[in-house]
Each structure stands twice: as structure tokens, then as C-alpha cells.
Amino acid sequence: MARSIVVIGAGVAGLAAAWSARRRGAQVTVISAGVGETALAGGAVDDVPWDQLERAARLLGGDLPAGDLAPAARQFAAELGLWDVPQAAAARLATVAGRIRPARARDRALLDLGPLRRTRVLVPRAPRGAWDADALAASLADEPFARARGLRFLPVDAPILRFDDERRIPDGDLAARHDDPARLSWLLERLREALEGAGGAGAILLGPWLGARAPRAEALSARLGVPVGEALVGAGSPAGLRFEAARDALLAAIGATRRHGRVRAVGARRDGPGDRAERVSVHVEGDDAPLEADAVILAIGGLAGGGVAYAPPERGAGHDLAARGAAPFALSIAAPVTLGDARGPLGVVSSMQGPELDVIAWPCGERPGALETVGIRCEGVRAAPGVLAAGSVVAGRARTVLDAVTTGLRAGAEA
Template structure:
């Protein structure tokens, strides 16, 4: 059998690749560059977190595969963010501190000289939230020597996190935290900058050394959580026997399915999964007609979004194809983006697919998932769930059965 080519290696692409590989399909993953998953903060949500919905709705296959990654703690959590708020999540990277799981009391926040961490301000801000009061928690800033070298004051979070993969460095951090706890009085936990490992989450190992629950705060984009996902993803694909090819896809063509890379290589496939991401991941580009015109009048109007690779299918939103703008110069950007528009087009645009993930208008064997799909939440769990579903669709087509035992190909 020719391989199933999965274009993209984020949450959606990984879910599809593992679903296919575990069913016995040969899989070739094309990984272009870091996308939305690699930039993720460590929370896993099914809906936008502002909605307050932390329910975990996932079928058995998607849940089993996710649990096997070993990176995420599922079932609802309350996380402290470096923006100074507490927020709920359906699950989180195991390096994160779930403050909901702590008993009532004080949480130690180290005060340390680092450009990305203001322990005093964060402690006051977290303490002054309704969620902290509901949990019976206060956050106490305490001076602590948790950076070992002066040059670390300017290092990015992920680089410091990588140093804590070393057991000796993690042990040193545990000793410094115990010293800080001795000066702070009774505490029920310790919350730290996002520095607890890259090869894997080190929060549990640190908690054992300190004798209290320890974990990271939820950081902004490009934190250590994205690098941890990449390491876990690469190990999971290797165990599953999926091949990985670095490169950018220029074109996907049918009859037979062929994936053409920018370097000219063409890969023949039995089927193709499009999981290249949306506007953040690079699968969709904002490209109004005036962008190519320079100082001249555009030759004609065109939709303001396009796919970054040539492939069958139609970009759309709200269940229908994108419309041509009424002006040669497109539409005002503020009319399609938050916060200027309710239910903005930018949050919805993607490939139109059916309920199984099959791309509408394309020959059989082409599915799409993740942020590349129209009208679906741009969340981690939705990307994962749609990837596993898309992989199952191709299992049914290629292997002739929908409910393939995920244990079939593990040996």
C-alpha cells in the first residue's frame, strides 16, 4: 500500500497519523515548521476558554490516543496565567500547577530577577481573583534564588526549561525552594515560571523533592509547553512507525494522489490528510487582491483568504464558499477580525468538509482536520479530535472497516 501522507505535524496531524499507523496503514508525515500547537501555552481546551466550558467531550479512540501520549492531565483544571488571572481548562500539560487540586491556604510564588517574571505583581493579581477566593487560596511572593547563573536572567523560558531536564539541576532547584518555603511559613503549593523541562514535564519529580505540589504558571505563546509537545510527538510517531519528512508542500493532486514538495520531490499516496493549520499554522493566508497590486489598481477582486498550497477543495465559512468582495481592494480588515466584528470571518474561514472530515468537492481519499477546517473552534482538543476522526475516515476507506482495533499494530 502506498503511504497515507499527513500534511502537518501539530495536534491534528499527530492525531490522524497515530490513528492510521495504529490501524496498520503506512504513514508519511510532512512537517513544515512550528505551527499553532508548537506555540501553544499548555492548556487543552475544547471551546474558547473565555466560554467557561471545561467539559471533556471526546470519543474513546481520541481519548485513548491522547492518554497514551502521557503529556496531558485531563478532567478539568484551574490554571494561573502569566497575564495575572486564573482560568479553567479541560486539561493541561502535566508541568502546569492545577490550583483547583490544592487544599485551601497560601501558594508560594518565587520572586526572582528575570525579564519575563514579576512574582510580586502576579501574586497580588492572582490573589485578587474571584476564582482564588472560591478555592480559598492566596498567593505569597517570596524572594528565592532559583536561577543558578547570571546569564539566565535574559534567557527565554524554553531555554531555562531545557536546563531542568537535568536531574542535578532539578535537585538544586528543589533545595532552593525548600529554603524559600522555610522563610515563608506554611504553604500548600509552589507556582513557578514555565521552566520545568522540555524533554518532558518535570513538575512531579520536583514536587517529590520539595514535598509539596509544584508546577508552572500558564505562559503566553512559544513557552516550554510547545517544545514539550514536539518532543512527545516525535517519540510517539517513531514508536508508531510513521515516517517524518521535513519540508513544505506546494501542491496536492489527485488521480493518483500526489503530494509535491517545494524542493520538487513528489510523493505518491493512497490518501492525503490536510492538517496544515489555519492562519496561525500557515495553511491559510490573508491575501486580499490589493496585496499583489502595489500602487496600482488590482486587476480584479478575489476572496481575501487563500490556501497556501494548491489542493482540491473550497475555502468557505458559515457552510458556504467565500464570497468575492464588492470592491477591487477587498474588505476593510476590521470587518473580518475580532474585536471589531462579532463572529468574525477570520475565526471561521477554512476548507469546507463533511461530518467525516472528507473535503467537499474533492475525489475520495482527501480529508482535512484541525484549524484548516471551516466553522470549528480553534482549540487544541478540537484539532486533536478532528485529526483522529479524519484518520478513522481513511481507515474505513482503505482497510474496509471503521472500528479498527488500535492495538492491532502495536507489536
């Protein structure tokens, strides 16, 4: 009989785990409470944090070659159909903050400056609060990558907003309007005029507006004859909506069962030999009886995704002091696992105010920030008999999309 596996969490780690377990013939149920980190991120797909890459490249004096993806990760990315993963070189993305940064892959709506040389990039002006084409063009032109490649950024007047409300509606709503082929064709004509007016260009950089159900940039680029794409937003971009649409399509295609719900607790029972639990139980809020499965994969995200909660002892304090010291972080689900960070299991803090967050929370030099490393301690992806973990909830791993894919694929294979 097929193994039954419950995946908790529908971010990229949960999706990769479900895909990998289904490939091995398991019956898979994915339970998710809603939005997590993947849906908040902007569409840059990194393997290692990009600032580390930049530091290493500066030290070594040149661009670092991008390693190829493992075959399963490449296959997963191909079936998801959302990302462009260049073979050898990293993509180069323009951020709305005016930086140019490397990324191993990108949501297909984002403009890749990597292949461009000695050309100019048009940046159409648009009267929207978070879009200042002139300031953006000036800071991008000043980036070392732009200077080394001879890239110039030219702000241009182009009436790319069609209706008055488009000055104010959220990026996601404007992006959704470009899911309509007629509206996309209208934008195409405005961009064509802008190109002609400027006497040609090597690319066009827009805000995060090119599709909510799917990336629409490639259709525009093909018809216009020059690459068109979005600038990268740090948090809360339509890239999250596009991920959710692609994820839902992939889960439907592989035949995984979907459930919306918040899991409160996971219990594992080791009845058999070895470290495989006989059954795991999953308690969903509002359900009378728990779900039973052969294994569970916790893909519930880290601190930003809601999988881990900051819980200093003072949180449990009465009128004066907390009853006892405690570890300052807790998993948001009751489960038979150990929390820790890159250094080891979490200890009880002696201060009732919790750890010195102002000292340990943020990265400092080579030391990663505690907020990014705290999670479930695992051997590989195994957290306890019958319980595996994947993605940002795993202690001490890089908080990146491709690392979440790697642990997700592995958890799905081993569950």
C-alpha cells in the first residue's frame, strides 16, 4: 500500500516535499494555514544569501561561477514553470531600492540584466508612490555592475498607467490587470512608442506589475523584440501571487490533496523497529479527530513564516516575574522535536527578558543572526521518528528559496 504523508505548510519547501513524495508514489495531503515567507518574497531565487556571494566575489576579485542545480531541483523548477534558472551565470536583478544584485534564478517576470552589455535600459516614469524612475535610474547607473558592463538607465515619459485609480492601487492589483491579454497588448503599444521615442534601447525596466496569475514579461519581450521585466521588490510583491498560482497548479497536476487549516499538534508513535514511527497523528484546529499518516513533514517556515515564535519567559509572566526561565523561542506547533540554532539546542535564558536580541538577532560579520538560524534541529531532514522538517524551519540553514527546495525534495524522498 502507498505510504501516506502529511505535509504541513504550502510554501516552496512544502511544495517541493509534496512533489518529491508523490514522485515516489506516496499519498500526500498538504495542509496550510495561509501565507508564508515564499509568498512574501519578491521573486529572487537564491541558493546562498546574495550578500555572502557579493562579499566572496569581492574577496576573490571577480564573478563567482553559479553551480548547476541538482537534477531533481532542476526538474522541480521546470514543472513549476515559474522561474528562469540560467545554466552557468547568476542572474542580475535591479531592485526598486536602486541596487543590482546577483540571484541564482528569478521569477520570469523580473528583468535579468546579466546578458546586457554596453546598452541603455529605459525606465518609464509612472505616477505611483513607490516608483521614482529618475531616482532609480540614477542609482542603478551608479552601481559597479552597471559601470563595468556599460549599462545606462534612461528615465522616459510613457503613459503606461491606463486608468486614474492605477496611481494608487496596490502592485498586485495592477499586476493582475496585465493578466488580461487586451490590457497587455495596450501596454505593449505604449512601450513600443517609448522605444521609438528614445531611439531604441537594450531593455525596459518596469515596476512589479507584470501579471498576478503568471509572469507576463516574456510575452511582452517576445513581441517587442527587447527584454522587458520588473524590478525586484524586497517584500510583498506580485511574485508571491504568481508563486501561489503556480503552486496550486502543480499540486493539482501531481494529485496531492489540499486542506486549509491550522495544525496545532503533531504526535509520533514509535511502535516498529528502527527510527521509523508506525503512525503519526496531526491535530488540525477545529477537527474532532486527528489525521493519521505514516510520516509528517513540517514545512511551516521560520520566524518570518510563522513556524517559529519568539517566546521570551516574560511572555508567561504574571503581575511581577515569569514563573521560570525558558528557551526564548518556541515552535508554533506542539511536536516532539528539539529547537536550536547553528550552535546547538536552545538553552534556558537566565534573564526574564529573554536573550539580548539587540546583540544576537542580526548578522554581524560572519556570525548569522539568531532570528535567521533558529529552528528545528535535524539530522539531515529528520527531526524525530516519523517527523521530518524542510525549509526555513530547519535550524542553521540558509534562509533562501533554493535551500528550501533542497530540504523539501530530500524530506519528500525520505519520508
